Each structure stands twice: as structure tokens, then as C-alpha cells.
Amino acid sequence: MSSSVMVDSKQKKRLLEMLRRMLTIRRFEERVKKEFAATRVKGFVHLYIGEEAVAVGVCSNLTDADYVTSTHRGHGHCIAKGVDVKGMMAELYGRRTGTCKGKGGSMHIADVGLGMLGANGIVGAGAPIAVGAGLSSKYRKSGQVAVCFFSDGALNQGAVHEAMNIASIWKLPVIFVLENNQFAESTSVRYATSVKDPSVRGESYSMPSVRVDGMDVLAVSQAAAEAVARARKGEGPSFIVCDTYRYMGHFEGDDQTYRTKEDVDVYRNNDPITKLRKKMAEDGSLTEKEFEELDASVLKEIEESVVYADSSEWPAPSEVLDDVYTSR
């Protein structure tokens, strides 16, 4: 076997894995939408559909030991970081077998063992926490990096500015990833943000800053690869702006009066999953049949997660008191 074929096969495997992860996020979220509509999933739910390339592109450069902090729209970050979808679905169902034993739900879904330091109900709150994880890695000389995912709504939160400044002066291995999905709830980023190009916010904290097409997983992955390499070499934080879009409302139930269907269609026609699928078809690394098989296996995995969640026990009411403190 020639070396070029070896590289191709390695590259194919990498692309296939990214496609599988993006598709898993998409199918998971589509199913959550249904489960929520059927009131089997309660509470507040924010779906990541449309933004898959960001989480997957970034996390394709991470190991299980690396850290991520997430947002209220956190399911995609979990799946990209390798969190088990069965545990996730059980969590959304509020069951004892959930990743957080039914204590967190959608907005606080986490798996600290996999470095997933939590979705977060407070916009921008993950940024200082990511800085702390970066500080910890640097102090322990572990080589781990911390990725802070945040959205354009958090771009104007004080905590994010403080965190970016501290990461910069302490030269911490933190990658700030802006998911510029255009809207903070109903408020347009163009209205709410004083700068046209958000990447200047990173430059003003003296960190390398790039802006990439967040609907292109390969572009995101490439930018993240450079930022992660810099962080691991001890060269400090980076800022990546990913222009992206959420196809669904801010939350399930959002009437979306702040945009038109046509606005959404512009991005749907630029879909990150379709884009990668097309590219792989063109370079011969994925046949139609292979894609259908992949999709079927992802759908099966999601179906199994629902069966698992639905058949899992509820927590006992007495468990309400558990895990407030390590010791009383």
C-alpha cells in the first residue's frame, strides 16, 4: 500500500468521524424536539441544530482529558466531546440513569469525567470557569487545553471580557470559541454589539483571533487545530469567531417573529452536514449507500437512547437531598 493511500484512509476516517458526530447531534436534537413536544422532556430546551460544525470542528482537535465549558445550548458540545447519548437522553427525561442523575436537565448537562464542565443557564458564565480549567492545566503542567464555547449574546457579558483578559495576562491554554449564531434570544448581534467584526474583541485582549465559516466543519477544525497547538505549546489563548446559525428558535416554543423563514433558508441551504457529505461524495470517500448506512446507525443509536431513557427508573424522592455537599 502506498503512503498516499494510507493518508487518504486516515483522512477518510477523520472526515467520517466528524460527519458521524454532526449527524448524531442533528438526529439527537430532532428527536429531543419531538420528545419535548410530546411533553416527555420537560423544562427549557435549546437546540443546536444548524451549529453542529462548530462543536464538532473544535472538538475534533481535543482529547478526552481536555476541558470544555458550554452554554445553555449544550447538547452539541456534549456529543462532540464524546458524552454518551443514552445518559444524555435519560438526563433530559429526568431519570436516575442520566448523566447528572436527573439533577441538571438540558441546561446543566455535564460529564466532568470527559472534561465537559457543564452546559450553563447563565450566559457567559462558562468563560471564567474555562479560565480556571486552563489555570489548573498550566499549574499541573498537564498539557490539557480548555475550550470556552459561547455565543454572540455572551459577547457583551462582563464575565467574558474579564475572562479573556485574565487568560491573556496569565497566558493560559484557553480557546475562546464564539458561536456567532446571529441572535441573542430575539436580539440581533448587529444591534447589540458595538463592533462589526467580533474578532476585534479577541485582538483587544492581545490574542490571535480569526473569523471562519462556522457552517464549514473543516474550516472550524483547521482554525481550532492551530489554536489548540498554540495552547499546548504554552503560547496562550486564542479567539475563534465561527459565523453560524441556529435553525430552530432560541428555545422550543419560540415564535421567531424576529426573522423570516427565508432568512433561515439561506443557512439551511448552506448546511454543514450536507456540505461535508457533498465534499466526501465528490472526493469519493463516501458513497450514497455508506451515508444511508451511517444515518441508519445514528438513528438506531438515538432510538436506543430514547428506549433507555424511557425504561429507566425515576430518581427516588429521597435522592433530592443527595450531592448538595460532599460532606455535611
Place this chain on the structure above:
Amino acid sequence: MQQVDQQQRNLTFLQAITEALSQEMERDKSIVVMGEDVRIWGGVFGRFKGFREKFGDDRVLDTPISEAGFVGAGVGAAATGLRPVVDLMFVDFFGVAGDQIVNQAAKMKYMFGGKAKIPLVIITMIGGGLSAAAQHSECLYSVFAHIPGIKCVVPSTAYDAKGLLTTALRQDDPVMFFEHKFLHSSTEGRPVPKESYAIQFGKADIKREGTDVTIVGLARTVHQSLEAAQELQTQGISAEVLDLRTIVPMDEQAILDSVKKTGRLVVVDEDYPRCNIATDVAALVASKGFNYLDSPIGIVSSLDTPPPFSPVLEEAFLPSVEKIVQSAKAAVHRT
């Protein structure tokens, strides 16, 4: 035991805190200190003096004035293997970092189904008596006691401060360690052993035994209550002074036991009067120890105003020995 006694010194409250931190940092390399002005000044009142020379720049971190940023960094570092001690200079500043304490540190373990631990210690100064006015004189520990998930330590003596801080640094939950700035130079209470020792959280301490009335205090009000007890003794009233030491967890049994013995209760709390520790203790005794009571519960708190600047006004605002004496006498004479 004899040997231990020889090594006991009359340390000040602040020296005892510095010693506990220093000893634990020698023992545990995962402890780092961060806050404003900690490297050169050793913190504004010198709590960390000499730490930079002793422990190095990577364990003693000066922060920008970014409370949300550095308290949050403490939360993230605690969640990922360090044991940060964060200096939130004055508790009055907590609002700036409130989200990271209340929504993040306090809740992460619970929200994540127990799969995180946040061994974070936030040290912060509280209290009045120095004419520091409305934004540098509050107590506010009741705010944190209100929030499930944060342990709250409110020591009154050097001995207790050292032992309680040592415990804070050896357990795995977030702790707010409230340091009353009026007590910084106080050497009251038991002498402080040189070697490290730990005082269990949730154990109140009887600072003075008595039979006629129980006075529950914390931090500075313990000293005021002890003075009041002396005064009461000259008037033929025997007061027991119970120091809560930690308010989360709170030693409910010690409170109930003491009231059962004396039949009367006065609670002295320097925090604002609404929803404070005094009302909490009063509610405890009213609901679980009502039959022990021979008279209505007395409460002495600060007034329901922001802390004033002028010493005359501040004196009127704060609990005082005289107010405690009056309250205790009322409790005894209304029997």
C-alpha cells in the same frame, strides 16, 4: 499534651489565619492563592505576607480587579484538580462576582449529579466598627447561608479561625470564610497551638457557661456577648454564650440543648435584621424548642439601614454590649 501547651502562643486573629494557610500550603501543593494585591502587599491587610517568597509566583496569583473573572477562575480551577483560595477582599463586593458563587460554585456538584467537586475557599472580610461606611462594612453571611451548596464559616477567635480554616482546606465543598475585620488584631480566646489542627464544621462552642439565658453569637458579636455576660453577672444574671462558629452547617442541637438548660434565648447577629442568622436561630427554637422557652426570644441585630459612616451613627446601627444586656434582662424579667 504538656509539649503542645508549650508551643501555644497568643497569635492575633489575622496571624492565626495566615499560619493556617501557610501550613496547609506547605502540606498540599494543590492549594493556590489568588486575588487583588496578594503578591506584593500580601493582600490589603497582609494576610498573605511573605507567601510569594515562600511559595512562588505560580501559587500566589495577583489578579486584575475582575471579581467575576477571578472568582470564576477559582471555580474552574477547583473543578479541575486545584484547591484555590480566592481573596474576595470585602464581602460587599460579592455582587460583582455573585453569579460565580451562587449559580456556579454552589450548584455545580448538585446539578452534575454529584460528579464534580469544588474545593474552593473564598476568604472575605466582613463587619463594621471601623467607619468603613455602606460598601465596606456589611456582614452578608446570611445571603450565603440562604444558598444551598456553600459552607459558611464565621469565626470569632484566633484559635477557632486557624482550626476552621484548616478544615476548610481539607474538605471538598465550596466554603465562604468570613473574617471580621474588627477582630484582625484580637488575641482573645484560647492560645493557638503551633502545629496544625482542624475544628469540625457544624460544632458550636460554648464560650461561657451559664444558667439563666442563652446568648447566641458569631464573629464579633461573640466578644460583645461575653462582655454583656460579665455585666449581667454583676446584676445577678448567669448568661451562657454560644458561638456558632459555622452557620452552614449549623449546630442546631447545641442551640436547642443550651436553651433547654436556660429557658431563655437572645440571638446577636451583626447582619441586617431581615432574614438573617438571628431570625433563623429564632425560627429553629420556636419550631423545635418552643417548650423550652420561658420568655419571648430576644434579637439584637444591626438596623434595617445601610451601614452609616459617622461613628455616632454607626454605633447606633451596630449591635452593642448595652443592647445585648438590655435584651437579656428583658428575656429574664419577662419570665
